[in-house]
Amino acid sequence: MAAANIRFDKQADGSYLLDVKGYGCPHVQIYTEKALKKLASGEELSVVFDNPSSGESISFMCMLDGHGLLERRDEGGTFAWRIRKA
Amino acid sequence: MAPAIAPAAAKRRGPFISAALLLVALLVSLAYLATDLRFGYLLVYAWFGIGYGVLLQYGRFCMASAVRDLFAVGVPRMAVGVLVAVILYALISAGIQVAGFNSFHAHPLGWHVPIGGLLFGLGMVLAGGCASSSLYKSGEGNLASVLVLLAISFSQAWVVSAGGWLNRLVPAAWAQQAATQDMPAELAITDGWFDQFTAGYLWQLSGGTLVDHLKLPAEWWSYLFGNALLVAILPSLVLLVLLYARNYRKVYLRQQGKQTLTWRGELRGLWSLLTQSRNTALAGAGLGILAGLQMLVTGELRDLHGIFNFGELLAAMGYTEGLSLQDSVFDPGYWYITTQEAQWGAWALAQAGVEMRDNLFFGLDNGLPSPLLNAPGMMSIGIIVGAAVLANISGEFKWKWPNAETALLAIAGGVLMGIGSRIGMGCNIGAFFATVTNGDASGWVFLVGMAAGGYVSVKLLKAWIDWRLARSGLDF
Numbered sequence: 001m002a003a004a005n006i007r008f009d010k011q012a013d014g015s016y017l018l019d020v021k022g023y024g025c026p027h028v029q030i031y032t033e034k035a036l037k038k039l040a041s042g043e044e045l046s047v048v049f050d051n052p053s054s055g056e057s058i059s060f061m062c063m064l065d066g067h068g069l070l071e072r073r074d075e076g077g078t079f080a081w082r083i084r085k086a
Numbered sequence: 087m088a089p090a091i092a093p094a095a096a097k098r099r100g101p102f103i104s105a106a107l108l109l110v111a112l113l114v115s116l117a118y119l120a121t122d123l124r125f126g127y128l129l130v131y132a133w134f135g136i137g138y139g140v141l142l143q144y145g146r147f148c149m150a151s152a153v154r155d156l157f158a159v160g161v162p163r164m165a166v167g168v169l170v171a172v173i174l175y176a177l178i179s180a181g182i183q184v185a186g187f188n189s190f191h192a193h194p195l196g197w198h199v200p201i202g203g204l205l206f207g208l209g210m211v212l213a214g215g216c217a218s219s220s221l222y223k224s225g226e227g228n229l230a231s232v233l234v235l236l237a238i239s240f241s242q243a244w245v246v247s248a249g250g251w252l253n254r255l256v257p258a259a260w261a262q263q264a265a266t267q268d269m270p271a272e273l274a275i276t277d278g279w280f281d282q283f284t285a286g287y288l289w290q291l292s293g294g295t296l297v298d299h300l301k302l303p304a305e306w307w308s309y310l311f312g313n314a315l316l317v318a319i320l321p322s323l324v325l326l327v328l329l330y331a332r333n334y335r336k337v338y339l340r341q342q343g344k345q346t347l348t349w350r351g352e353l354r355g356l357w358s359l360l361t362q363s364r365n366t367a368l369a370g371a372g373l374g375i376l377a378g379l380q381m382l383v384t385g386e387l388r389d390l391h392g393i394f395n396f397g398e399l400l401a402a403m404g405y406t407e408g409l410s411l412q413d414s415v416f417d418p419g420y421w422y423i424t425t426q427e428a429q430w431g432a433w434a435l436a437q438a439g440v441e442m443r444d445n446l447f448f449g450l451d452n453g454l455p456s457p458l459l460n461a462p463g464m465m466s467i468g469i470i471v472g473a474a475v476l477a478n479i480s481g482e483f484k485w486k487w488p489n490a491e492t493a494l495l496a497i498a499g500g501v502l503m504g505i506g507s508r509i510g511m512g513c514n515i516g517a518f519f520a521t522v523t524n525g526d527a528s529g530w531v532f533l534v535g536m537a538a539g540g541y542v543s544v545k546l547l548k549a550w551i552d553w554r555l556a557r558s559g560l561d562f
Contacts, residue, residue: 005489008560022489024214024223024230025151026158026544030551033159034562052226052482053146053219057155060163060362064337077227077477077484 008035014043021050028054039085050078100478107475122403127387127396128461134380135468139222143473145369148219149514150210153540162333167366169322174371175523176318178378183309187385189419190524193511194291199528200535202510205502207539213499217423217513221466225473230488230496237500239431245280245505246447252279260286274444284446295525313525334359377421384419396461408455415453416462422516424507426462
């Protein structure tokens with residue numbers, strides 16, 4: 001079920017993890033947007049996903065909202081991106 | 087901290103897998119040609135499909151994304167890319183029309199167009215991709231997209247052939263009109279919702295390109311200024327300006343550190359929006375060029391063989407099994423997605439003993455050839471192969487099994503897209519992209535329905551996600 005397949009945890013002070021592997025569009029970008037809304041300015045979110053096209057939407061979303069895309073790791077079709085909230 | 091993810095062994099293997107896929111495609115092509123050189127006609131579809139697949143995967147080209155991301159997260163990237171593709175394809179189509187190789191048939195315009203678009207739009211957001219993006223995502227190893235394809239195939243096959251309780255939904259006027267049509271008895275057109283929709287409703291409607299409607303002469307300027315400029319390019323430019331003003335201008339002002347812009351500044355902002363969608367726009371340009379070239383090459387081949395339809399060539403080669411009563415098969419000669427998928431579904435059902443040819447859709451118009459002889463079907467397979475080739479090279483290929491929720495949404499969305507595409511006479515490609523770019527404004531009506539369906543579906547999906555999260559304990 002949806003919730004059972006998603007992880008959203010606080011990893012350390014100011015650092016969160018959102019794992020939405022297994023989900024496609026638009027779930028990945030909607031969950032990312034929701035997670036970013038929970039963060040305070042300057043906090044970081046690591047998003048792990050495996051739907052390539054969601055990456056395009058997330059990077060555009062970061063550009064629109066001014067979030068910093070700090071790191072983009074793409075390995076074997078699984079993506080781990082680190083975003084700093086504006 | 088991001089968690090550790092799998093080593094990149096797949097990325098190292100990827101180029102070899104891509105080379106193997108292309109080698110297999112080449113060997114299969116040679117086998118077809120060794121059987122009969124006239125199969126070159128079918129192979130043109132297949133290799134253009136591979137080209138489309140590469141470009142679709144490169145640009146993540148998806149009409150569902152164009153509509154959905156705009157409503158769901160305010161991202162106009164894909165909508166911009168699609169509009170750029172429309173502009174470029176329209177210019178190329180005008181050239182093809184001037185050259186006399188255009189194989190496009192305008193769609194009749196009526197209420198079925200926005201209703202079909204609405205159902206299609208509802209489905210594509212639920213499914214996570216439109217008809218063409220489900221093909222390219224299948225090539226990325228996304229098995230939820232394979233489920234979408236199956237659902238589109240079988241739901242179309244069902245809706246065009248089913249009678250029974252569906253007959254009770256047929257308005258009396260359609261039934262009366264259909265009964266007056268002089269059609270072969272084996273088609274049984276007074277039995278079946280879709281037959282009576284076609285013979286009792288669609289056949290009473292008319293459609294055409296702007297050049298047809300205005301009775302403009304068959305001159306280059308008619309196609310360029312009538313069909314391309316007025317029907318495709320100007321509406322696309324208006325939409326691009328609206329997207330810029332509504333979704334991007336404030337970001338551009340922030341980036342520039344300004345409160346207002348001169349006209350020149352506004353144009354630079356618009357250009358910045360286009361370049362932000364660079365991959366999609368480039369893919370759109372490539373798709374436009376390929377789609378136009380496909381029409382040209384297919385037209386040349388038809389001239390070479392002296393045919394109007396691939397069915398004639400199949401009959402000449404001795405393959406008469408899957409032909410329609412008119413000895414034809416589905417053979418649009420351009421980029422199309424859903425009808426060949428309906429044929430796949432119906433062919434599978436026919437192998438299981440279900441009667442699938444007592445209807446207008448397969449029995450009279452499109453035939454039911456084996457998938458090995460289905461030329462547009464080979465284009466769809468080519469799209470999957472082309473996307474798999476690029477996804478393996480870029481290291482993005484990954485087998486992805488859907489969870490229960492994703493599988494359910496894929497099937498439900500695929501069924502809605504299948505039904506919507508038959509009522510609306512095509513999908514986001516056949517009923518929108520290929521129509522507006524050939525001067526048939528009915529595609530914009532389909533887009534309005536599709537956008538409305540997409541909007542409603544985004545709201546439903548967001549409500550579903552909120553409901554799930556509220557019960558999950560996750561702190562969103």
